[in-house]
Amino acid sequence: MATEIIIPSDLWEGDEESVITAWLADDGAQVREGALIAEIMTAKVQHEICAPASGKLSILKEQDAVVAKGDVIGSIT
Amino acid sequence: MIVAAFGTASDGIAREMALLQQGRPAILLWHSAAPALVVPAALRRRPAVQDGVAQADRAGWPVVDRRSGGGIVPQGPCTLNLALVVPLQPGFRLEDGYHLICGALAEALARFDIPTTTGACENAFCDGKWNVLAQGRKLAGTAQRWHSGAGGPVALIHAALLMTPPAPALWPIMDRLHRAAFPDSAGLQAGAHIALTDLMGARANPHSFPGALARAAEDRLTSLTTRGHKAA
Numbered sequence: 174m175a176t177e178i179i180i181p182s183d184l185w186e187g188d189e190e191s192v193i194t195a196w197l198a199d200d201g202a203q204v205r206e207g208a209l210i211a212e213i214m215t216a217k218v219q220h221e222i223c224a225p226a227s228g229k230l231s232i233l234k235e236q237d238a239v240v241a242k243g244d245v246i247g248s249i250t
Numbered sequence: 251m252i253v254a255a256f257g258t259a260s261d262g263i264a265r266e267m268a269l270l271q272q273g274r275p276a277i278l279l280w281h282s283a284a285p286a287l288v289v290p291a292a293l294r295r296r297p298a299v300q301d302g303v304a305q306a307d308r309a310g311w312p313v314v315d316r317r318s319g320g321g322i323v324p325q326g327p328c329t330l331n332l333a334l335v336v337p338l339q340p341g342f343r344l345e346d347g348y349h350l351i352c353g354a355l356a357e358a359l360a361r362f363d364i365p366t367t368t369g370a371c372e373n374a375f376c377d378g379k380w381n382v383l384a385q386g387r388k389l390a391g392t393a394q395r396w397h398s399g400a401g402g403p404v405a406l407i408h409a410a411l412l413m414t415p416p417a418p419a420l421w422p423i424m425d426r427l428h429r430a431a432f433p434d435s436a437g438l439q440a441g442a443h444i445a446l447t448d449l450m451g452a453r454a455n456p457h458s459f460p461g462a463l464a465r466a467a468e469d470r471l472t473s474l475t476t477r478g479h480k481a482a
Contacts, residue, residue, distance in 0.1 A: 184396075185344050194292035194319075212292070217319040217378045218344050218394040219290070236292070 176226035178247040191215035200232040254280040259325035266333045270406040273399040276335040285326035291315040293431045302427035320393040321376035338403040347407045348380040358463040373439035387444035412445040
């Protein structure tokens, strides 16, 4: 069963969009729960996205993609 | 308060990140001896930026990465950095972080009779809504990094203030990098910026400013963390 990697809805207030500035693990890589796997930026604030589970990472939204709160940017199986 | 003097901007940035990892309230004021241009790691990876990076390096301005948001920032003796590490209480917003650091800067500058505002500044480097402006020109820029630590979320809130005007020869180098990183933006203009020494003139000693800034930052950080403990 896949665990979705979701942009948390409480990361910032308002409806500003964000940009994925980096994936710190490759598509298909094995990641561990809690590991830092991506960074997103909004309003000059860099947020860390950590793996919600251990397993194989599938990237759905590439680096530089514009994302909003609640968007699924990848999954872990 | 002593300003930490690092050899390179990379050393200062590494110290900031170490404090962030520790996750405890902290204040760091620092500058670097060697000049450098600091860019977010995400910008540096862009292929279009690579030519500008090489050119800057040849001109004596090596480009180094940082892990907070924003754009290109000149580092070296011309720039004073303030970094605040703040464990985040529930309800703490991005804007609260910017109010915290801009408030500390404004208070310290007011002690030298320098009135400031916050806002964007067209043609300024690393522009954003939370610049500290004097006479409508950019004096300091701010950015943040939010970290999910084992003890809870922690923010690194950072400001870079121009103590002295950057060398004139730097502007075309920075402008080229900026245009490569942000193709749709207007270029950089030296006149959009102002330095502390421009504002102080002969009235005061700019070397006394870091102490005033440290006190203002410490007051705000102590107040914030005390409120957090009481709320807990």
